[in-house]
Amino acid sequence: MPDSKSDVDLEFSTLLYEERDGVAWVTLNRPERHNAFDLTMAEEFHRLWTTLRHRDSVRCVVLTGSGDKAFCTGIDRDAQVPQPSSPFMVDDPGVALGPKTADLWKPVIAAVNGMACGGAFYLLGECEFLIAAEHATFFDPHVSYGMVMAYEAVHLAQRMPHGELARLALLGTAERMTARRAYEIGFVSEVVPDNAALLTAAEHAARTIAECQPSAIEGTVRAIWAARELAKGQALGLAPHLVQLGNISAERQAELFAARPKGGGWRAR
Template sequence: MADELLHETRSDVLWLTLNRPEVHNALNAAMTDALTHAIRAASGDRGLRAIVITAAGDRSFCSGADLKESAGGMFLSRDGTNPIADVMRAIESCDKPVIARINGRVLAGGLGLVAACDLAYAADHAEFGLPEVRVGLFPAMVAAKLLAKIPLAALQEMAYLGQPVSAAEAKRLGLVNRTASPAELDGLIEDVLTKLRQNAPGAIATGKAALLAMRDMSSHQRLIFAESTIATISGSDEAREGRQAFAEKRPPRWANGS
């Protein structure tokens, strides 16, 4: 049987491909464990600038938890945590930008993966849905991430009615950054990666952690935290190199070689 998750390092980017197209890339224990391990291993790897998560085939990015997994195992806690929630935590705690390349329909827990990613780009034929109520469930874990991404009214309609929305609507709601035709999707991803490479990796890592930390703070707390964060970043080797490069009118040379 083919590997549940394919790994490929392309230059300085780790590509992770969900590889169960025969079941719409549904998440089972093997796939979630592999995803969590791969993302955690990539975090801290100075040779990598980003992670791209995509899927095999062109019909589905991910249909969520595999409902055929024994005894509802994808919905039970293991050692106090849920396997899909573990993937979301790994994405959020990773010090690299994690990018969703969405090549088809996204449902249920698959939408949770997209919501956890830092950036998301979708083929314009993709659809996004929360059909859990149709099988007696509710997208509680997915909602935990979507509440910070899309308006509450839109989340309620998706969760209560179980009807999918188009890629264009997902972009309007803020769930994805941009859409493209299937033929142009890879070009869009490469353009994003090219732009990321021009920027300071340490600043991005610190900024990603700061955005996550500030999300649950009051306005007053955010400003205090931001003052401390910018003071730390401004004293870094990257910031010194950036200022020097600006003065010398040349591209900055980051520590990872980009």
């Protein structure tokens, strides 16, 4: 029996997991289904996020997909999802996919390596930022198949302009947003030439984050999401508590300031 939740064995049937230098590398591993998620993957994602809450060796997460064709194409069309008989209750396995839903405030970077559509936005909507390979594309197929794009729209409304979201949602499978266009509207923070460069860029960002004081990083993540989800007054009311909880001592801050690189050490983006 494991001694604590941090000792849980992170082995999965639909995800690949690797941990090094404070960074957890998580890969959706159903390339034969374009990394579409099924009920097993949804359960494994929720188990992963809740376990990482207790795993102090992990300070940042990189999330990507197997292969070079798809990051994730939403729910597997063959997945059978039993529904309650009441119209007032819906079982949606997608709601268990995201890290914030599991109360994980360690930063998650998405490295988008191909198509991302439909239920992929449950995941992307709860990541800190996205880096994309040049060939990555984004679209949503719901309306093309007579379905309402609802949960995905709520996630994306926080991350892209209204008109861009409306176009992506309403044109369905007839149009795909390129990585370059996603960068232009601020949905993607960086575009790189290929998957090799994608992993390099993600590793640079993740290792930089992992080298920082965890409480400062997690408090900052919490503040960013509070600003996004709460009214301004509510978020500002939370800010002093996050500062008090996350700041290291003044003495330690001075040590880090004195040790900072002189005359450079930064990367232009």
